Amino acid sequence: MPVYSKKVMDHFTNPRNVGVIENPDGFGKVGNPVCGDLMEMYIKVENGIITDIKFKTFGCGSAIATSSMVTELAIGKTADEALEITRKDVADELDGLPPQKMHCSNLAADALHAAIEDYKKKKQ
Amino acid sequence: MEGIYLDHASSMPVDPRVIDFAKPFLVEAGNPSSLYEFGQTAKQAIEEARSKVADLINAESEKTIVFTGSATEANNIGIRGTALRNIKEGKEVLASAIEHISVINPMKDLVKNGWSFNQVPVDKFGVVDLDSLKKMITKNTVVTSVMYANNEIGTIEPIKKISEIVHKNGKYLHVDATAAAGRIPIDVQNDEIDLLTLSSNDLYGPPGAGTLYIKPGVKVKSVMPGGGQERGLRSGTENIFAIASMGEAARIAKQEMKNESERLKKIRDSLISEINKIDEAYLTGHPTQRLPHHASFRFNYIEGESILLNMDMYGIQIATGSACSSKTLEASHVLLAIGLKHEEAHGSMVITLGRSNNLEQVQKIVKSVEETVQRLRQLSPLSK
Numbered sequence: 001m002p003v004y005s006k007k008v009m010d011h012f013t014n015p016r017n018v019g020v021i022e023n024p025d026g027f028g029k030v031g032n033p034v035c036g037d038l039m040e041m042y043i044k045v046e047n048g049i050i051t052d053i054k055f056k057t058f059g060c061g062s063a064i065a066t067s068s069m070v071t072e073l074a075i076g077k078t079a080d081e082a083l084e085i086t087r088k089d090v091a092d093e094l095d096g097l098p099p100q101k102m103h104c105s106n107l108a109a110d111a112l113h114a115a116i117e118d119y120k121k122k123k124q
Numbered sequence: 125m126e127g128i129y130l131d132h133a134s135s136m137p138v139d140p141r142v143i144d145f146a147k148p149f150l151v152e153a154g155n156p157s158s159l160y161e162f163g164q165t166a167k168q169a170i171e172e173a174r175s176k177v178a179d180l181i182n183a184e185s186e187k188t189i190v191f192t193g194s195a196t197e198a199n200n201i202g203i204r205g206t207a208l209r210n211i212k213e214g215k216e217v218l219a220s221a222i223e224h225i226s227v228i229n230p231m232k233d234l235v236k237n238g239w240s241f242n243q244v245p246v247d248k249f250g251v252v253d254l255d256s257l258k259k260m261i262t263k264n265t266v267v268t269s270v271m272y273a274n275n276e277i278g279t280i281e282p283i284k285k286i287s288e289i290v291h292k293n294g295k296y297l298h299v300d301a302t303a304a305a306g307r308i309p310i311d312v313q314n315d316e317i318d319l320l321t322l323s324s325n326d327l328y329g330p331p332g333a334g335t336l337y338i339k340p341g342v343k344v345k346s347v348m349p350g351g352g353q354e355r356g357l358r359s360g361t362e363n364i365f366a367i368a369s370m371g372e373a374a375r376i377a378k379q380e381m382k383n384e385s386e387r388l389k390k391i392r393d394s395l396i397s398e399i400n401k402i403d404e405a406y407l408t409g410h411p412t413q414r415l416p417h418h419a420s421f422r423f424n425y426i427e428g429e430s431i432l433l434n435m436d437m438y439g440i441q442i443a444t445g446s447a448c449s450s451k452t453l454e455a456s457h458v459l460l461a462i463g464l465k466h467e468e469a470h471g472s473m474v475i476t477l478g479r480s481n482n483l484e485q486v487q488k489i490v491k492s493v494e495e496t497v498q499r500l501r502q503l504s505p506l507s508k
Contacts, residue, residue, distance in 0.1 A: 004433075012433060018503055033467035033506060036427055036446065036455075040505040056505035060429035060446070064503060 004061060005095035011065035016072055019054040025122065028114025031107050037063045041071075041111040045119055048078050055111070062101040066090050066108035079116050085109055127439040128485050132417065132478035133275045133303060134443055138369070139328040139479075145372040150365040157353075157361075166364045173371025177335050180374040181301070181320060182311040190336045191367050192358045195302045195323035196226040198336035199269075201347055201357055202298045202319040203230045207239065207267050209345035213295050214264025215239045220252045220271065220281070221461035227269050227300055228457075244270075248463050249410040250279035257289050265294035267319075272304035276445050276458040276474060277409030278418030280308065287316045296342060302326050306377035307385055307415050318342050322374075324366060328479070329373030332366035385416040388477045391486060395419045395475060398490040402497055408459065408472065417477040422459070425507040426500040427470045434500060435473075438492040443474040 004012070021042035031037040037059035044052035053075050057067040070090050074082040087106045091097045129137075149169055154162035156170055174186040183189065192198045207217055217231045221243040231241045244257045252270055261268060268290045273280040283299060290297040298319040301310055306327045312320055319342065324333035336357070338344055350359025396419050399405055404424040423431070428446025435442050445456030446469070459469035473493070501507035 009433070012430075013437060015503065029505075033470070035466070036470045038505055056503060058425065058504040058506050059427050061433045063427075064430060 003098065004065075005097075007069075007093075007095045008062060008065040008097065011068040011094065012061045015064055015068035017054050017068065017075070018056065020056065021052060021054050024115075026115040026117075026119030028111045028116070028118055030110045030114055031059070033058060036060065037103075037107055039063065039067055039107050039111040041067075041115040043074070043112075043115045043119060045079055048080075050074050050077055050079060050082055053112075053115075059107075060101070062094075062097050063107065065094060066097075067111070069093050070108040070112050074112055079119060083113060083116050085112060127441065128489060129441050129480055130475045130477065130489070131441045131443045133326075133474065133476035135331075136325055136328050136478060137480070138325075138330045139373060139376060141376060142329055142369045142372045146365050146368040149368050154364070155361060156364065157351075166362075169364055169368045169371075170362055173367045173374075176371035176375040177322065178337075180305065180310070180378045181322070181337060182313055183337055184313060184340055188312075188337050188340060190338060190354045190357050191362065191370070192334040192336055192354070193332060193360075193363065195224075195300070195321050195326075195334040197358065198321040198323075198334040199224070199226045199298075199300060200230045201344065202321060202336050202338075203227065203267055203269060204234065205344040205347045205357065206296055206298070206319060206342065207234055208347070209343045210266050210295065213266050214262070216262060216265045217241050217267045217269070218244060218257075218260060218265050218294070219269040220244050221246055222250055222274050222277075222279075222458045223269055223271055224275065224300055224302070227271070227298075231267075231269070246279075246461050249413070250274055250277045250408075250458070250462050251410060251413070252281055252286060254282070254285060254289060257286065258293065261290065261293040263293065265290075267296050267298055268294055269298040269300065272299050272301040272310060272320075273308070273415050273418075274409065274458060275303040275476075276456060276472075277420050277462065278414035279410040280304065280413045280415060283315045283317070291316060304415065306374075306381060307388075307417055309381070312337055312339070319344075322370075324370035324373060327370065327373040327377045329370040330366055332363050333370040335370065384479065388481070389416040391477055391481055391483055392416060392419050394483065394486045395489060398486065399493055402494060405497070408462065408464075419475040419477075421473050421475075422464065422468055423471045423473070423497050424468070425471070425504045426497060428472045430500050431471070431473050431496055434496040435492055438488075438496075440489060440492050443476070445472040445474065446470050 024042040154166040156167040296318040320337040322335040428444030
């Protein structure tokens with residue numbers, strides 16, 4: 001059993017931006033239920049800025065907390081700025097994750113990036 | 125908020141009566157190998173504990189009981205010591221697919237020394253497949269290990285039948301009774317068990333003591349040479365406090381088992397019937413051949429570590445076989461062995477009851493489980 005920071009538990013207990021966006025400008029999905037983590041990320045982009053973001057996550061405590069955190073980090077940023085949010089940023093903002101949990105935070109940033117790539121592809 | 129502890133398979137509180145009994149051995153010096161008075165008192169305390177533990181499992185005599193530092197040590201000595209001592213009989217070991225890691229890893233270790241190791245499959249309830257056992261066991265199978273009951277799914281194994289098969293075709297039967305002892309009667313003579321493992325903490329004793337029962341006539345090699353304590357099988361100065369405690373815990377367990385198991389069974393059955401009503405919730409393990417204090421489930425679309433954390437918010441401690449809560453991040457081999465897919469094994473919850481639990485707690489537990497499942501499914505992309 002890993003020991004989680006207060007911030008992780010806060011985001012697990014009260015996750016921000018849970019849900020789906022109908023007709024999103026971008027949608028990203030990473031992970032799979034076989035490994036125990038699956039994340040779906042929806043974004044709304046206006047004038048190049050992420051104005052709304054929602055997620056749904058199947059997974060452990062840190063999978064849920066990192067999903068919630070990445071939505072907070074991304075909202076209000078331009079799509080390009082949000083692409084720069086790294087896996088490490090997410091973990092750092094949560095005051096760290098147990099070593100064996102670092103792959104979960106990878107997924108949250110990956111899901112966000114996948115949603116932004118989807119948005120960019122649609123725009124072309 | 126008053127907490128509800130439901131993880132007795134992981135760790136049990138120590139019975140205050142046990143501490144009172146064994147306290148003198150914690151505070152006073154006295155090596156059981158020394159001839160002065162307290163050394164002799166310590167030696168007597170160990171012999172008394174031996175006799176109490178022998179009584180719990182109806183062993184032939186107290187001489188069959190070897191004290192170790194833990195159940196893991198007992199499994200190691202029982203399996204490796206017996207295999208290596210009887211190497212002339214063959215170089216094969218066998219275990220059920222749902223054994224504890226402290227049985228599986230010593231067997232895997234033997235493979236490095238040229239032994240062959242196979243695992244006998246179980247059915248969807250976790251019961252060892254007897255036909256497979258018959259086929260897999262050979263005259264070269266020196267040690268076969270099957271647990272009395274499983275800690276993760278609560279299933280009780282048909283040990284008597286397994287024992288007959290092992291002794292007809294193979295050599296020695298080792299039984300890990302860590303999860304079962306103190307909950308259901310164990311009779312090593314009736315079941316014709318050759319080697320049996322017990323743990324102090326699983327009997328409301330402190331951690332730091334375990335027991336290996338060795339049937340008279342079964343020869344075991346020392347795998348930990350040293351000062352020759354415990355018949356030379358577990359060298360090292362005896363942990364008298366833990367051993368005396370384990371003895372007293374075994375005595376109390378035997379005395380109270382019948383009534384306590386009946387009491388816990390009512391709580392268990394009430395939990396099972398209520399939690400089973402939750403949409404896409406399933407009991408894991410055997411519906412009737414299961415430990416009286418054990419209720420285990422899996423829920424579709426959610427993950428076990430999240431269940432554990434969420435239940436903790438209600439002040440309720442449960443366990444999970446989820447990969448995400450383990451050090452290795454691998455799904456529980458027990459849940460995979462009963463035929464669950466990886467994604468199904470992730471959503472497991474294990475409740476093991478104990479003396480602090482009562483029927484009045486059932487309502488709060490069930491409500492907390494319902495709310496936990498509902499909340500996590502709202503978060504889950506798999507749930508429609």
